[in-house]
Amino acid sequence: xxxxxxxxxxxxxxxxxxxxxxxxxxxxxxxxxxxxxxxxxxxxxxxxxxxxxxxxxxxxxxxxxxxxxxxxxxxxxxxxxxxxxxxxxxxxxxxxxxxxxxxxxxxxxxxxxxxxxxxxxxxxxxxxxxxxxxxxxxxxxxxxxxxxxxxxxxxxxxxxxxxxxxxxxxxxxxxxxxxxxxxxxxxxxxxxxxxxxxxxxxxxxxxxxxxxxxxxxxxxxxxxxxxxxxxxxxxxxxxxxxxxxxxxxxxxxxxxxxxxxxxxxxxxxxxxxxxxxxxxxxxxxxxxxxxxxxxxxxxxxxxxxxxxxxxxxxxxxxxxxxxxxxxxxxxxxxxxxxxxxxxxxxxxxxxxxxxxxxxxxxxxxxxxxxxxxxxxxxxxxxxxxxxxxxxxxxxx
Numbered sequence: 001x002x003x004x005x006x007x008x009x010x011x012x013x014x015x016x017x018x019x020x021x022x023x024x025x026x027x028x029x030x031x032x033x034x035x036x037x038x039x040x041x042x043x044x045x046x047x048x049x050x051x052x053x054x055x056x057x058x059x060x061x062x063x064x065x066x067x068x069x070x071x072x073x074x075x076x077x078x079x080x081x082x083x084x085x086x087x088x089x090x091x092x093x094x095x096x097x098x099x100x101x102x103x104x105x106x107x108x109x110x111x112x113x114x115x116x117x118x119x120x121x122x123x124x125x126x127x128x129x130x131x132x133x134x135x136x137x138x139x140x141x142x143x144x145x146x147x148x149x150x151x152x153x154x155x156x157x158x159x160x161x162x163x164x165x166x167x168x169x170x171x172x173x174x175x176x177x178x179x180x181x182x183x184x185x186x187x188x189x190x191x192x193x194x195x196x197x198x199x200x201x202x203x204x205x206x207x208x209x210x211x212x213x214x215x216x217x218x219x220x221x222x223x224x225x226x227x228x229x230x231x232x233x234x235x236x237x238x239x240x241x242x243x244x245x246x247x248x249x250x251x252x253x254x255x256x257x258x259x260x261x262x263x264x265x266x267x268x269x270x271x272x273x274x275x276x277x278x279x280x281x282x283x284x285x286x287x288x289x290x291x292x293x294x295x296x297x298x299x300x301x302x303x304x305x306x307x308x309x310x311x312x313x314x315x316x317x318x319x320x321x322x323x324x325x326x327x328x329x330x331x332x333x334x335x336x337x338x339x340x341x342x343x344x345x346x347x348x349x350x351x352x353x354x355x356x357x358x359x360x361x362x363x364x365x366x367x368x369x370x371x372x373x374x375x376x377x378x379x380x381x382x383x384x385x386x387x388x389x390x391x392x393x394x395x396x
Contacts, residue, residue, distance in 0.1 A: 169196025
């Protein structure tokens with residue numbers, strides 16, 4: 001397991017209150033902050049890294065927009081043309097119409113200053129200055145795993161992605177992917193079929209689903225998770241946007257599983273981002289004579305964890321924990337038991353530290369035997385109980 005794993009949590013959408021004293025006397029309002037962040041994000045040529053550099057220099061998006069061009073040019077990467085575009089953005093970028101469009105479409109607009117912004121993304125080197133969201137990002141989504149791979153997947157790859165996604169979703173992890181054809185779609189569908197949560201990160205706007213045949217899948221994702229994009233809602237699916245969005249897929253996750261990838265696959269870009277962000281990288285092996293296996297085999301040679309089942313991933317992650325902040329802003333880690341549903345808690349409560357028979361668990365929990373057995377399997381995958389023998393289980 002990578003020791004630098006962040007254990008932080010996202011928060012529900014669509015609340016957009018701010019973390020600091022934006023409502024105090026003389027301070028800009030939340031609405032002012034939102035307008036400024038959106039205007040800056042909509043300046044052509046200002047990507048996430050330049051946004052970070054500008055905010056590091058000036059403090060807030062409003063301060064960036066108010067800075068004279070001569071000062072803006074003091075930031076590396078900002079030349080005469082960009083500095084002029086930023087200076088003119090306050091008057092020329094129509095943030096109001098974009099905000100109204102989002103409100104009408106049920107799209108939340110998040111910035112790193114708002115409480116709904118996923119905290120894991122705040123920790124990457126180039127977080128989006130603005131994030132558009134449909135659906136809900138919940139606290140439990142901090143325990144997420146990305147599954148990515150080829151758009152031209154084989155039947156083996158599709159089946160493997162769906163199986164892994166389903167198993168990890170049943171173990172309590174949210175599945176993150178990019179809604180693309182092939183492995184991405186299989187990962188989303190596997191999580192949904194298992195009754196789990198899934199998050200899709202788009203390279204286009206949220207009102208311009210790509211590929212178009214995934215519109216129904218996109219609605220299912222929204223109903224059982226969230227759909228995110230840093231592009232304005234009506235943005236076209238431009239090729240350059242997809243490699244950039246891959247850093248968000250890895251940034252939202254504890255690790256990335258690559259299922260089938262050629263040597264030039266975009267999934268390898270996601271794996272590279274994961275390494276740079278301190279996330280774990282996993283890869284599924286395939287046939288040695290298949291072009292779709294070459295990228296995965298290369299990742300394994302370079303140190304990625306070989307994955308055959310969900311247990312390989314859960315073992316590498318170790319005991320699943322969730323981090324929140326206490327009243328003093330300090331990180332507090334909670335055991336994975338807090339993420340259990342009522343049924344799982346009921347079964348866990350019936351299992352002791354000393355070996356307990358399955359019959360005892362059935363009797364104590366007053367649940368049907370098949371339900372107890374399937375729930376015990378989930379608790380095993382989450383490293384909360386261990387199988388002592390065929391009919392005996394105990395708490396870890």
